[in-house]
Structures are given as structure tokens and as C-alpha cells.
Amino acid sequence: MQKRVVFRSRLLPYLLVLPQIAITVAFFFWPSYQALESSFFIEDAFGFSREWVWLENYYELFRDPGYLKSFRTTLVFGFSVAFLAMAISLILAVAANRVIKAATGYRTLLIWPYAVAPALAGVIWYFLMNPSLGIVAYWLKGIGVEWNHYVNGDQALLLVVVAAAWKQVSYNFLFFLAGLQSIPKSLIEAAAIDRAGPMRRFWSITFPLLTPTTFFLLVVNLVYAFFDTFALIHATTEGGPADATSILVFRVYNTGFIGQDYGSSAAQSVILMGMVILMTFIQFRYVERKVQY
């Protein structure tokens, strides 16, 4: 049964949604349209003239090995962040779920990183890992690991993955904890009577029952890693060294604002927009559908 509120006035509901629609049009639809339009032009760096080139910008992109590499980097980065953030938060949630009494304080502490701005999260990790003054880099040196993300591309990627994942752990933790608490205790007890040890109980009962939460978080984490990590990368590695951490969003900025190639930058934005639409579709099709109101 759905509950519906019916307004008497026909005008009032439109007035109520008007602010949201105005904001959406001004800040989402209008720029999106502009990006779409620009992606069909080649414009000179100073914006004096532009030429309609059909899909030339897109062809150009997919012929560029740098762009294809950036695609691969984005996928590696996105899935690494999602996996790391989810694995850590699941472990923390399982631990918190056991000690539900003192959990309020524990939970509050775990939520804090979510309030940190992405750029700051990046900078914190940047300083920790800085080869000349970072404490972690110093420790790593102690155990024989030569850490220098200025020259080592893999290390740079690892740095941004860790920083991005750290920030997302809190969010995932909340959802996993809620998911765990919604699993009836009697199921776990039944499994204990059925001779399943703690590990087996987790993998055969708890984890499968968390699937809806896990899938939802996977989509959210991928969207976060693909699109929300620009500031973090900008503040730490600036896409380097040698484009090793240049994910697609960062490349849009680099091509447009540094390279001043507005057409190509716009085309990249449109491709990203397509990815967001696809992921939103997946989320609504497979995740939201299961939600009953």
C-alpha cells in the first residue's frame, strides 16, 4: 500500500519543487548542455573562434594511447578504492556489531573521516607519506621499502588509492553496520547449533545476507572513486608522475584548464556523463528495485 498526499491547490506542488528544479537546471542541465555542445567544436585557446567538427574530438580521444591508459588507470583506481574501502569497513563493522554496548562512541569516531574534505584527506596522506618528511615513509624506510611517490608511479597510485579509500571507510561502515544489525540474531544462532564455526557462519550466512548492502556500496564507491576524487588527486600527485594517477576526471581538468583544449575536454566530460548515467541506471535497476516502501 502506498500512502499519497494530495494537494488541493494545483499550483502549490509546482511551487514547492521550483527551487530544486531551478538549481538543477542552472547547475546541471545548462552546463551539461554546454559540454555536449562544446564537444562538437574545436575552439582556439583564447575563445575567439570555433569550428564545428562533428565527432572529431571523440575519434581523436580513442586514438590517443594516453586517454586509453587513463581509462585503465581509472578502472584500477576505482576497483582498488572500492575493494579496500569496503573490506576495511566490513571488518570494522563486524567488530563493532559484536560490542554493541560501547558502540556509540566507537561509531562516532569511525564516522569522522567522512567529514574531512577530499583535498584535506589527500594532504594528510601526502604528508604522512612524503619521502622527505613523512612519518610513514620513514617507517617504510626502516623496513627496507624505498618510498617515493614522486618518481614511482605505482607508489603514487597506491598513495591516492589509500587516501581515497580511507575517506570512504566511514560511509561504508555505517551501511555495513546497519546491514549486519538487520540480520536476525537467531539465524546466526541456528548456524552455531548447525555446527558452523565463526568463519563459516560469516561466509555462509552473514556475507550472503549482506549482498544487497555490498552491491549498493560497490556502486556508490565506484561512483565516488571515478568522479569525486579529483580534489584529492589534485592536492597530492596532480595526476603524476608521468600520468600514473591521471584518472579520467583529472584528465578532463588537465586537458581543459591546463591544455586549453576545450573541445576534447568537453568530449571527455560527455563520456564521463555517459558512465554516470550507466552506473545510476545499474543502481536503480538492480539495487533500488529491492527496496520496499
Added chain:
Amino acid sequence: MATLNIKSLGKTYPGGVTAVSDVNADIADGEFIVLVGPSGCGKSTILRMIAGLEGITTGDLQIGERRVNDLEPGERDIAMVFQNYALYPHMSVRGNMEYGLKNEGLPKDQIATRIAEAARTLRLEEYLDRKPAQLSGGQRQRVAMGRAIVRDPKVFLFDEPLSNLDAKLRTQLRAELKALHQRLGATFIYVTHDQVEAMSLADRIIIMNAGRVEQIGTPMDLYLRPASRFVADFIGSPAMNVVEGTVTEDRRGLLVDGSRDIRFAGEIPASAGAKVAMGIRPEHLSLDATGAAQFHLEVDFVEQLGADTVVHGKVSGTSVPLAVRLSGVQQHASGEVLELGCGADQLHLFDLSSGQRLN
């Protein structure tokens, strides 16, 4: 199949709340024991302690020859049917029944044989590949039982397994459960708050109140000779009449609300002036005024049930309510006064403050 020995079992939670204290019971092999009592009396806690889901604070628990206090639930050789069934929602009916057997490491062919057998017994064959969500309440209940049966445990534990079902299905499953117990011959321990369920299922009933055992006995022990006022109140429907009063000087009557209407044929086992509660079941009162206790009833209204007639009224000259169950169809008008009596065995006397039985 095994005996179960419970010795001064107690449970105190870390916060200092005592849920159960000093429970003693020796349960014979193959017995059907029902733990009954109002909610919060500790009956489920005892069951969970037997299962190993709650730690035991004091006392000893033995299943067969083994002391099991410190064993994990899976090592105790028990199976449990939960109130909400606790079926694994992501597994099929077969998966639910297999789970425990796989954990035991039983060979595949044996697992298949056992499941086929249990499915036949419980008429679940056509549902084996369905998920619990696709089953009705009664079917889920049977799957929960099937999951217990395939394990072939020494002791079956049931935690209010029928309370989520409608009345008709409950009656039907009660009969099936009784039949199942006879066929398996295993020890059953069954928790319920429903005294009818307890009376109809149990070989022996353990009746609990506020974390303590009030009485252990066969259903007829509890019905005919309740050890305390609590048991008298709890067992039987309609409930037992209880009249509170003071024993008269000659110890042959009861002073109720200033009325001396209630007279006894002999001296009662309580001192003069003692405050007591007299209990008589509605079905044990008769219109024959020659019994062990005699008094009058002012009729308020009559319930015609067909087979029986229940007359509701007050003890003459007082405002104490009383009900009488008479067999067959009987007509009595409001305001009419009936002479009543009951047999000596059917008169129960309890101390008013302790609630303990006096006669």
C-alpha cells in the same frame, strides 16, 4: 536420545539481573518436557542455556553422561526450532536441511538419504527446491523441524514454535508434533506460554514464575494438585476460582468480606485467623450442597456453550466473583441464588502471603 540433568542452574546477567535461579530437573530419555510460564519467567533463558546460546552462571548441565556447560552449541548434540523459524533465507529448503549435515562432514549420499526421509515424514518433497520466502507459515515451520530432524540429535529444543501460526494450524501441528515425538522417541524440550499447548503435549510440565520453578509434574498433577496459587491460576481454562478470606475461630469456615457464607465439612489445615486463599475449579463445583465446602452463589449472568453452561456470579453476601461450570444446558436467571458444594480433593487451600499449598 539422552537423559538431561539440570542441577541448581542459574543465570545472572552482567548488569546484575537474575533471569533464572536454582532450577533442578532430571529429564528421562525420550521424555516430552514442556517449560511453561508467563513471559519473562525465564523459560526461554533455560532453553537457550541448554542450547549453549546463553552462558551458564551457576550450576551444572548434563546431556547423557557429559557435562556440557562449556561446550559450544554445535558440540552438544542438540537441535533447536526457533520461534521465528530462523531459516536461512538465501538457501533452498534442501540447502537449509543440508547445512548442518555438511558442517558435520557427512558423506553426500547419506545427506541425500536423510533429507529424503525427513522430507517424506514432513510432506516437504515438492518444496525442496523452494526458498523459505515462497513457503507458507506452516510449511516454514515444517522446514524448521526438518532441519532439526535430519541432524538426528539427542535432544530437540523448541522455542515457542507454534506461536506465529493461526489457531487452526496450531492445533493441527500440535498433533503432528506429538506424533513426531512418538515416532522419533527422542527427548523433547518445549517452551511455550500457552497452558493448553503445555497440557496437551507434555509428559511432564515444568512451570516457572519469576525465574524459579513453581512445580514439576505431569499435566494431571498440576491440574489436580497445584503446589502453589500461581500454578492453580495458570493451569486450567476457565481459570480456577480463588476466594481470599480469613479462617474462622472454629476452623470450619471462611470469613470473606464480612460474610460467613463459606462453610467446610471438616476442620481445615490452617490456624484460626490465618489469611488463606481457597481455590476451586469451576468444573468441580456442583449444585449439591453436601460437599467438603458449601456456600451460595448469586447469579449475575449465564454463558451457554452447548455442552456446558458457565454460570457467573458472586459469593453470596460479598463482591467476590465466582464461576461454575455445569454440564449440559441449564437455565438460571440473574439474581437467583444457587447452593454449591465441592469434593474434598477438589478444594485447594493456599497461604495468602507465600502462595504455598496448605492441604
